[in-house]
């Protein structure tokens with residue numbers, strides 16, 4: 001029996017909200033995520049783009065290949081522009097429209113983090129999506145704080161590979177006590193679909209961290225894009241989970257429910273994931289071991305939190 | 315939405331001056347004008363291929379095709395689809411050595427699909443009464459099939475489909491060859507063989523039993539009366555042990571003659587202790603037959619267990635029934651009592667010696683390591699050779715112990731008549747199994763039809779080759795449509811490396827329900843029940859449909875360039891919009907079953 005990707009069939013064959021003709025590289029994973037996300041969100045969606053590959057390849061003025069309203073904004077301002085758009089819709093009484101930021105890792109982890117932190121702290125009613133290809137890809141593969149340890153980029157070349165670990169954006173967002181925080185991967189499209197559907201129904205700040213393979217930046221064959229992301233989850237380098245706020249009886253009594261939503265079909269060592277990509281080719285065994293330890297620790301931590309959630313009966 | 319429509323919906327602007335630009339920059343165009351298909355240098359195409367199972371089946375059975383129909387509960391369609399390549403599912407579903415299962419890709423996940431049991435299930439569904447579809451009108455040519463074993467039956471079946479007027483001759487009074495006079499009823503009930511023959515008769519095949527060629531009718535008569543002849547007389551002459559003492563002893567018999575006597579309804583008196591010599595099918599079936607006649611049985615084989623030509627499954631079942639195997643042991647001579655009954659057998663231990671031409675060790679005796687084996691009856695089953703006396707005056711190479719054939723199974727012989735002669739099965743150069751015999755019948759029937767039409771058979775065989783070439787497809791010779799209406803590349807085989815196992819859920823395979831050996835050994839009745847429809851459907855659902863699109867939507871879901879268009883509602887599968895497909899290959903890589911190919915442009 002095949003593990004069927006459970007997305008309602010009528011949506012799969014329905015009119016697409018994303019058109020072809022975009023200039024994304026062969027095998028770029030970001031459009032797969034967008035296509036599925038828009039199926040979940042529907043056409044009552046406003047997208048805010050900071051500078052990133054996606055905003056460029058989906059069409060510069062006077063073109064746009066997304067059949068929903070799109071606002072292009074300066075790099076560091078996406079969250080605050082979205083907050084403004086959400087406030088405007090609120091004033092007009094349009095309650096059924098989702099305002100979604102679609103930003104790269106540079107626009108989230110680095111340049112966009114101030115505005116993002118503000119919107120999160122205010123619990124503004126927006127959905128902030130980071131499609132994380134783990135470097136500044138649009139400008140030619142420069143290191144970001146999302147670049148994993150041991151990766152090659154044009155600014156961490158051979159001889160000085162990135163030595164700092166990837167910034168833990170998920171913990172940063174959770175520290176803001178937001179309504180919903182999830183990770184997702186287009187390698188598991190039905191999980192991704194369900195999370196966007198869920199986010200659409202939650203009022204307040206939602207953050208979705210998407211892994212997004214970039215064949216030129218990751219030094220992989222375009223055809224291996226999805227397979228590589230699947231390995232990321234199977235090796236637990238990128239576990240797929242969600243954290244949902246359960247509103248308490250009084251302010252300060254909120255709790256957060258953890259769920260691991262994709263239990264991978266098999267477990268593989270992180271080296272299987274790392275070895276499949278040219279950007280990690282120069283990594284030392286020592287670094288691989290460190291990544292393995294980090295992955296193990298993160299998984300244990302998640303399982304603990306999930307089990308604690310279950311025990312507490314939320 | 316049709317492929318053409320999308321590029322027609324492009325909205326493009328050409329600004330002649332800055333005045334054309336709106337003060338508020340609002341994009342109202344789209345990029346459909348940008349046909350990214352021009353980036354591509356390899357392109358994906360939907361192309362069904364040959365699954366590993368079908369490739370391994372000597373008859374080229376389209377297993378995936380009928381499993382798909384079975385999965386949809388279309389039992390009758392599945393039956394007819396199966397019979398396109400393999401005419402006797404109720405027989406092969408019981409006795410085949412499971413070449414397909416050994417190759418099945420599902421073993422890379424958990425365990426192979428129980429194809430033989432499913433084949434039997436389908437074969438038993440619709441065994442009687444059905445009439446044959448699509449048989450071609452008479453083509454004016456007459457075919458004589460000599461021998462009604464599986465090779466002859468298969469040639470008759472396929473030739474009849476092709477419009478030949480077919481007559482089968484057999485010296486026995488019941489048809490079936492080894493199926494009836496060799497393989498015991500506990501493995502293959504007689505009614506099953508009879509029912510498959512009824513089918514042939516319903517197709518219009520004429521049966522002339524009790525007619526031995528070379529005795530009742532001469533080969534000369536045959537070759538001057540018929541246009542084509544298929545020799546399928548099997549290999550029934552048992553080789554005898556080189557032991558002078560044995561002559562004249564009534565308690566020494568060949569395995570095949572024991573099996574034949576039992577098949578004819580006799581219950582030969584074998585005494586308490588039976589010793590069987592040999593390691594092939596005949597030895598194992600003779601041993602299991604002797605156990606059922608109430609004797610204690612020891613099988614002596616001069617090589618090791620792993621070298622036995624008999625199928626391991628049959629050996630295991632024999633052990634369960636109480637047959638004792640003694641490997642690396644060979645008889646030296648027989649001690650007879652004055653009344654010409656056997657006293658004992660003096661045997662010697664053997665050890666693997668130097669490799670022979672076939673790469674097997676030649677066993678050599680261990681000096682001084684002799685031992686006695688008491689016995690009342692000795693059954694020898696050390697091999698069978700074809701009896702070719704009836705061909706003496708025709709064979710070019712009379713020294714040969716089998717009928718030498720060309721690639722198209724034709725026989726080069728000195729024949730005075732008009733007929734063209736072909737040969738297959740055990741009498742020819744075919745490996746000695748039922749399915750190889752069936753495959754040879756198919757090959758010969760197509761070769762005869764090619765000859766009739768003046769086509770080059772070698773060329774035709776290549777065009778209808780299944781997978782990497784051990785089998786040929788009758789469906790394709792007949793231009794019958796496959797289950798999936800998509801282009802096919804039948805010569806490309808889908809092996810385990812091409813399956814994306816991540817997409818398949820582990821599920822236990824068939825649990826064999828089989829009577830315990832203690833109970834089985836008391837009767838000649840079959841001991842393995844048919845699958846229930848529920849069991850069959852559950853097992854069929856495990857098939858991964860290697861190389862054949864199942865409309866699972868993976869390609870549609872993953873294409874980053876929305877270049878895969880659904881067609882499942884109107885026809886079948888999907889279309890690729892080559893205006894925009896960039897050739898990334900994700901659809902190809904994420905197809906769980908390799909039903910998409912990437913081809914150079």
Ligand SMILES: Cc1cc2nc3c(=O)[nH]c(=O)nc-3n(C[C@H](O)[C@H](O)[C@H](O)COP(=O)(O)OP(=O)(O)OC[C@H]3O[C@@H](n4cnc5c(N)ncnc54)[C@H](O)[C@@H]3O)c2cc1C
Pocket residue numbers: 409410411460461462463464465466483484485486489490491492493496497525526527528546547548549550570573595596599704738739740741745746747748749751
């Ligand atoms: C005991 C035993 C068990 C076996 N078990 C299996 C098994 O489980 N699975 C498997 O795949 N294979 C098995 N085999 C092998 C398989 O049975 C043979 O390979 C297969 O039957 C060969 O088919 P055939 O049509 O060439 O010959 P046969 O089945 O031998 O048929 C030949 C026919 O020709 C007739 N004939 C011969 N000479 C003349 C003549 N001059 N005129 C008219 N008719 C003539 C004979 O009467 C006979 O009916 C077994 C073989 C034996 C001996």
Ligand SMILES: Cc1ncc(C[n+]2csc(CCOP(=O)(O)OP(=O)(O)O)c2C)c(N)n1
Pocket residue numbers: 051052053054074075076103104105106107108133135136137138139144
């Ligand atoms: C303020 C500002 N600084 C720099 C740039 C140049 N710039 C455009 S896209 C980009 C990289 C974006 O990286 P990321 O956010 O990770 O998205 P990606 O391109 O990797 O998808 C940069 C540096 C800019 N547009 N604006």
Ligand code: SF4
Pocket residue numbers: 023024025026027028029030053054057133137138213214215216217
């Ligand atoms: S550079 Fe990477 S992220 Fe950008 S379009 Fe190409 S594949 Fe996608």
Ligand code: SF4
Pocket residue numbers: 365366367368377378417418419420427429856857858859860
């Ligand atoms: S899984 Fe199905 S199609 Fe694939 S080899 Fe096995 S039986 Fe054949």
Ligand code: SF4
Pocket residue numbers: 358872873874875876877878890894895896897898899900901902
């Ligand atoms: S996934 Fe889409 S773009 Fe990529 S090769 Fe297949 S059809 Fe073309």
Ligand SMILES: [Mg+2]
Pocket residue numbers: 104105106131132133134135136137138
């Ligand atoms: Mg980036």
